[in-house]
Amino acid sequence: MKTHEMIRSVRLRASLKKQRLGRHPWILATSIEEPKDTPAVGELVELTHHDGRWVGRGLYNPHSRIRIRMLSWSPNEQIDAAWLDTRLDRALDLRRTMPGSSQLDAVRLVFSEADFLSGLIVDRFQSHLVVQVTAAAILPWLDQIAQRLKDQYNPESISLQIDERTARSEGIEPRSEVIQGVLPDSPIEIRENDLRWIIDLRQGQKTGYYLDQRDNRMAAARWTPPDAKVLDVCTYVGGFALTIARHANPSQIIAVDSSAKALEWAQSNAQRNELGDRVVWEQNDFYASLAQRLEKREQFDMIVLDPPRLAGSRDQVARALAAYHRLNYLAVRILKPGGILVTCSCSGRVSRSDFVSMLYGVATRVGRDMQILENRGAAPDHPVSIHCPETDYLKCVIARVL
Secondary structure (H helix, E strand, O other), rough: OOOOHHOEEEEEHHOOOOOOOOOOEEEHHHHEEEOOOOOOOOEEEEOOOOOOOOEEEEEOOOOOOOOEEEEEEEHHHHHOOOHHHHHHHHHHHHHHHOOOOHOOOEEEEEEEHHOOOOOOEEEEEEOOOEEEEEEEHHHHHHHHHHHHHHHHHOEEEEEEEEEEEHHHOOOOOEEEEEEEEEEOOOOOOEEEOOEEEEEEEEHOOOOOOOHHHHHHHHHHHHHHOOOOEEEEOOOOHHHHHHHHHOOOOOEEEEEEEEOOOHHHHHHHHHHHHHOOOOOOEEOOHHHHHHHHHHOOOEEEEEEEEEOOOOOOOOOHHHHHHHHHHHHHHHHHHHHEEEEEEEEOOOOOOOOOOHHHHHHHHHHHOOOOEEEEEEEOOOOOOOOOOOOOOHHOOOOOEEEEEE
């Protein structure tokens, strides 16, 4: 890490002189004047206004649309090894003091921008840690990050994951490797919401479970009407379906996913929890499944919609909202009067207000009244940074449709 005297400056464009940055951690390539002497990937730079006024410090990547990942907005704060340890410890301390944390087998320890460590995600599954790097600028710090995690948790393994989408956008190679310790030869088991779940750490980022929906699954179970006929669309490994089966008293649960592999995991999870006869598993496209049921005039007391991310960038938002509209429109058409709709979006680029506006459009088009009962987000180990709206990525609206 360069000392303060050696840090190079990068200037914002003159056209941005009146724009408030609001401490957002992403400085885009379109917002800066490209330096003549290009900083290296992960190099610490100082950001200034066009007139030279100091803004903050961050990590540079000449290959990324996000040119600078901001780390500090204080001229007196030095970005060095001690700073990194302090920032990591602050994130880890939050998870230790989080209500109910001692009962969790799996938890997100570091959540990128939400923990003011843009580009770094760390998940714990039992005694194994998975580090996801979503910014190339973090890579020069990887050894220190791994050492701090080892000092704090003494895990059996620390794995590194860089997915293909990140690699393309950041100008690096995808990676999936163990950087410390040894992975187990077979999938491990975690307990969550009084259920046992299979986690296959050798599958890379596709561990077979999403931690962010932990509390929303229980909320859905609480809202399940007695003897309800439930449809769980995009069930993945059965998170909502099996939580409802365990904690509610539905008469029928049909769980749909397009992935045969995901449904294999789901059925294995069902058997592990002695719920194998409580859920009907169906491999199908989620639009096709809903459209077919509409054609057959089937109706349900509760429908859960948890599709994959539909907008990865700002220019995909309109198309994503149209897809959410279509999905929810079909679902509402087959929902009984007074039925419960649990509808989710994990697209950070789709704002909460836009998602609710989409539901307003659906209700208006169908000609039915809708009441929002709960407007939920991710579990508290996925905090939201007030400066980065994209960290409020998970929307889970529980509504009654009249």
